[in-house]
Amino acid sequence: MRRFVGYRTIASNPMCISDCHNAANFLLKLCNVFGATSTLLSPQEGINPILLAKFVASDQPQSKKTILFYGHYDVVDADLQPAAVNSNWLADPFILNPLNGFLYGRGVTDNKGPILAALYAVADLAQHGALSCNVTFLIEGDEESGSRGFRKTVQDHHSEIGSVDYVLLSNSYWLDDHIPCLTFGMRGVVHATLTVTSNRPDLHSGVDGKSFQHEPLKDMTSLLGSLIGASGTDIMIPGFYDAVDPLQPSEFRAYSSITTTLMPGHPEIKDDKAFTESLMQRWREPNLTVHRIEVPESKTAVTISRSAKATLSIRIVPSQRADQVAASLTAFLEQRFQTMNSGNTFKVAITSKADPWLGQIQSKLYEALLSAVKDVWSSDTPSQRTFPAYTPTSGDAADVPAHYVPHRRASSLATHGTFTMENAPKEPLFIREGGSIPALSFLEAEFDAPAAMFPMGQASDNAHLDNERIRIDNLYKGREVLKRVFAQV
Numbered sequence: 025m026r027r028f029v030g031y032r033t034i035a036s037n038p039m040c041i042s043d044c045h046n047a048a049n050f051l052l053k054l055c056n057v058f059g060a061t062s063t064l065l066s067p068q069e070g071i072n073p074i075l076l077a078k079f080v081a082s083d084q085p086q087s088k089k090t091i092l093f094y095g096h097y098d099v100v101d102a103d104l105q106p107a108a109v110n111s112n113w114l115a116d117p118f119i120l121n122p123l124n125g126f127l128y129g130r131g132v133t134d135n136k137g138p139i140l141a142a143l144y145a146v147a148d149l150a151q152h153g154a155l156s157c158n159v160t161f162l163i164e165g166d167e168e169s170g171s172r173g174f175r176k177t178v179q180d181h182h183s184e185i186g187s188v189d190y191v192l193l194s195n196s197y198w199l200d201d202h203i204p205c206l207t208f209g210m211r212g213v214v215h216a217t218l219t220v221t222s223n224r225p226d227l228h229s230g231v232d233g234k235s236f237q238h239e240p241l242k243d244m245t246s247l248l249g250s251l252i253g254a255s256g257t258d259i260m261i262p263g264f265y266d267a268v269d270p271l272q273p274s275e276f277r278a279y280s281s282i283t284t285t286l287m288p289g290h291p292e293i294k295d296d297k298a299f300t301e302s303l304m305q306r307w308r309e310p311n312l313t314v315h316r317i318e319v320p321e322s323k324t325a326v327t328i329s330r331s332a333k334a335t336l337s338i339r340i341v342p343s344q345r346a347d348q349v350a351a352s353l354t355a356f357l358e359q360r361f362q363t364m365n366s367g368n369t370f371k372v373a374i375t376s377k378a379d380p381w382l383g384q385i386q387s388k389l390y391e392a393l394l395s396a397v398k399d400v401w402s403s404d405t406p407s408q409r410t411f412p413a414y415t416p417t418s419g420d421a422a423d424v425p426a427h428y429v430p431h432r433r434a435s436s437l438a439t440h441g442t443f444t445m446e447n448a449p450k451e452p453l454f455i456r457e458g459g460s461i462p463a464l465s466f467l468e469a470e471f472d473a474p475a476a477m478f479p480m481g482q483a484s485d486n487a488h489l490d491n492e493r494i495r496i497d498n499l500y501k502g503r504e505v506l507k508r509v510f511a512q513v
């Protein structure tokens with residue numbers, strides 16, 4: 025893990041190309057040492073290699089099921105600037121830092137730790153002749169950049185990858201820091217960039233500004249306003265909500281059951297109906313977010329910028345499809361811009377997209393995961409699952425930035441809870457997530473194989489944030505869960 029985390033695998037940074045290739049080769053050599061048949065698939069230039077490693081079942085592999093384990097070795101940026109007031113990292117994010125039962129470092133939970141846990145689970149079983157299924161690892165290096173080139177590379181090498189019976193991921197998180205979870209749904213996403221450009225240079229609002237003149241930034245704000253309407257929350261694309269699956273009574277009961285299970289250990293849940301509604305808002309309802317509006321740097325406060333750019337994303341849900349939403353978004357904005365009679369130029373670019381996903385929780389893979397999680401976590405008492413955020417003591421306060429803030433969490437649930445042996449859940453929670461993984465629904469469709477998601481991380485792991493971490497016990501228990509699955513399926 026220390027070596028793996030030490031590679032600065034930031035796919036979006038051209039300065040990290042060699043680290044990305046070194047990390048891929050590190051995994052390749054590790055798989056070869058463990059007895060896999062391994063190779064690196066090369067997408068087009070500028071895209072990091074994809075590891076393909078195959079472990080065969082210990083007995084009669086031709087008649088065995090095949091699980092494809094997908095992951096990614098690239099990470100989001102995490103520059104440490106000790107002198108900067110906005111740096112909250114306690115140590116260099118690319119040097120593994122063990123502290124209070126956790127491993128800190130960029131990528132430890134998303135997704136380098138789970139990859140190694142899965143790899144060592146397979147290797148241990150193979151070494152002892154107990155691997156009951158074939159396991160194929162497919163590990164890419166551009167997931168945080170929208171899985172560039174992944175789809176085409178997999179399609180080009182479909183026969184080399186071979187037949188697949190199940191797809192397995194470990195790239196998500198529990199709802200809190202206490203109750204293990206199994207994830208069975210994720211929202212899809214459409215990312216887009218909008219640009220409005222004038223054929224004039226930058227102008228002066230006092231000298232050149234006219235009441236009827238279409239300025240790029242004004243055009244952009246009008247377009248964005250038309251997308252979300254007067255309420256600021258409704259998505260105004262015609263027919264956008266038509267494909268959203270209606271809420272069924274059984275689905276509502278499932279969300280309510282999650283709330284009921286959490287409440288005994290989380291007194292901060294004051295309103296069960298409101299909390300249930302918040303889960304549905306994040307997991308099964310679509311959403312449009314405007315991430316950024318940019319104009320060229322202005323020399324003065326009265327400059328009329330010659331161009332404006334905005335980036336946005338639309339999170340979509342079953343039964344919406346990314347291709348259709350992207351086309352509808354583009355058509356709506358282009359038609360809206362035409363009605364403005366502007367002399368400026370407008371362009372919509374769809375930068376990435378992914379379909380939503382719902383897993384088949386009755387599949388053999390989910391049955392194996394459920395049984396394994398119950399077995400592995402049953403020995404813990406609730407008090408052993410209380411993991412406070414790091415608080416500096418007088419002995420190490422000098423090493424902590426003065427502006428250090430506690431962990432930002434992946435959910436609204438507190439780290440500390442009040443679960444007892446009597447009210448602690450005996451089984452993992454089946455949950456959905458609001459985020460998106462572009463490869464998930466694609467792999468399921470490409471190989472006609474049901475997918476499953478097994479989270480190893482907790483809510484306070486800070487994935488993508490400062491001081492990313494993973495609990496050491498979660499990694500070891502995660503490995504044990506997967507050993508049981510790979511020895512059973």
